[in-house]
Amino acid sequence: MSHAVYEDMLMKITSLLFAAALAAQADAASSLPPPPVLPYGGPLRPVGTVSASGVRTLDDLVAALADKAHRRGAIAWxxxxxxxxxxxxxxxxxxx
Structure with missing residues (x-):
């Protein structure tokens, strides 16, 4: 096989890989879920802070902070x- 044949095959493979990567990227972007509908109108405003301590895992810390935030009437935290x-x-x- 000549050098030109190898160059032609390399160009075809490169083009195919580029097209596959582009298609995968387009598919990944189109499969994102829509943003959630929030139960309020208007911008959020910070109203304070909550803290938690003495837990062993990050999941427990997040759960404790969420519980305290919800008890204080927070829409988000x-x-x-x-x-x-x-x-x-x-x-x-x-x-x-």
Missing amino acids: RVNAASSGNRLYGSAIIYQ
């Missing part, structure tokens, strides 16, 4: 700090 030693500590900003 965002963890802004987490630290660990033997036990975890964290805080979250709450929004209404």
Whole structure:
């Protein structure tokens, strides 16, 4: 086989790989779910913070922060700090 045949095969394989990557990227972007519908109108405003400590796992810390945020009437919350030693500590900003 000549050098030109190898170049032609390489070009075809490169084009095929590029097309496959482009198709995979387009499929990944189109399969994202729509954003959730929120039960309020207007922008969120921060109204305070909650904190939790003494838990062993990150999941437990997130659950404790969520529980405290919901008890304070928060519509949303965002963890802004987490630290660990033997036990975890964290805080979250709450929004209404």
